[in-house]
Amino acid sequence: MKITIRKKRNITRIIRKITFISIVILMIFTLVASNEINHNQLSITAQPLNRCLSTDSLPCTDSSQQTTLQPFIPNPELNDQQRFLSAIAKKLPTIPQPGTYEYILLRAYGAVFVNQDVGIKLPSKDIFANEQETQDFQATLTMSHVDGTNDCYLQKLAADAFTKARIQQKIPLKSGYGFGDCTRTFKTNLIFWHKYANDQILAKVQQGKEIKILGLVAPPGTSQHLWGLAIDLRISNQKQRKALNQNGWFQTVENDVPHWTYVGLPEDNLLLFGFKKKIVRGITYWITPL
Template identity: 75%
Template sequence: MKLTLRTQKNITRFIRKISFISIVILMIFVLVASNEITHHKVAITAQPLQECLSNDSLPCIDTSKKTISEPFVPDPKLNAQQRFLSAIARKLPTIPQPGTYEYTLLRSYGAVFVNPDMRIQLPQKDIFANEQETQEFQATLTMGHIDGTNDCFLQKPAADALNKTRTQQQIPLKSGYGSGDCTRTFNTNLRFWRKYANNQVLAKVKQGKETKILGLVAPPGTSQHLWGLAIDLRVGSKEQKKALNQNGWFQTVQNDVPHWTYVGLPEENLPVFGFNKQVVQGITYWITPL
């Protein structure tokens, strides 16, 4: 009886060892098989691109997913207007139809919609109807203070870029001190409009019969200043202009000499996005191609 029990125990130990070894062998097999499958999949995925690169007659297109942070660059095969529209379509839900009042405003003030900085907040349309709409939008903005001013604020990326510029060159605000040169309220925009124009002029602008006024003052609810992306400055030297340009600031509203727009692009990239360079009385403007 004792011999039989000892034998049973030995058999049990033997079976356990065999089972353990079998499990280990099975795990190794699974890992090897999985590794082979993975390499096979990689080879299949890479093969078409390799074939394309080795064949000069094929147009090579990288279909891999791009990260969200990768900057957008318009298709160089498109004309200037198409490149500009393809860029702003990423920020503006509805592109106005040519000939409309909204399209006229986009032509004059739409440069900001190409800004690539993901921290920039842009309006969903290019006209605010009243003070309430303006305040609702401005409440969503993260603002930054312009150093050395009383109450001049811009959207933070724009403020940071201007503060950096002003460490390189002394560039005063147009008024010399404050808020009227920077982010404005709807009522301030309206007050400036009434200073230079009236309802009859506005009616002509809406009909497309008057556009020169847009280089002097923006109609109510349409100013880039409402968006925290524009500022009026006193700029006289080439060094000042160069410093502003190097930090993404450009003159984009023709004939509005003190007005600077934060586009956030290097100057060499402006033509890539469709901007037209126009020099008027020695001043370089980058105009939308609409």
């Protein structure tokens, strides 16, 4: 019996679908074997493919079901320090050795490295040597102007989160303008350091003999402000703090009262990521467990 041209086309279409789906399923099982996708995600992914068998449309796609990798969650069986380090290892290529100057800085300012949002850009180390290194990094950032300020710029997701907090509550910058309160240059960081400290104190910090100064001012090239993820504010009530916390902003540098860090995590997750909750003179700080 002769097969009509229409039937031939239908058979060809079915063969193309089966071939396409076979390739996709093979890719999915390869990911499962490499632990890059879990079995729950596999079942979700397979559903639209099964439905695809009953339709004549090509290519076979389903935009309503998209597979996404689950966000990183530290192993709760690890201790605080291990959970924190496992989280920042996703962002920081090399973890400094305990006792080094870099480790001291990571302990003081490393809270930002737990940020799991792919839209946030983090440096590959926690200290910039000079203005050029700082500018090279800042040139890679997606920055956004904070509404209602003169010259306050932050990484876009941090700026958006801060704007949401300001919609909930009136939250003024420390200076009231923006210069120095938000993203800073290496030169500005250096000016602040020389306002409160000097080279002799820096040498003591590098040796681990002086750490209290880190709650007042950051050494040259080490400020979270260089990364576009910190802001200095004038906070006067708990409603303002709550609005900031609800949008991923926390105080992470002990004794630096106006300083806020964009961590990007819900407050309920901070303990899971190893942070230590410490209340000093009525202010809640979330300290790294290093």
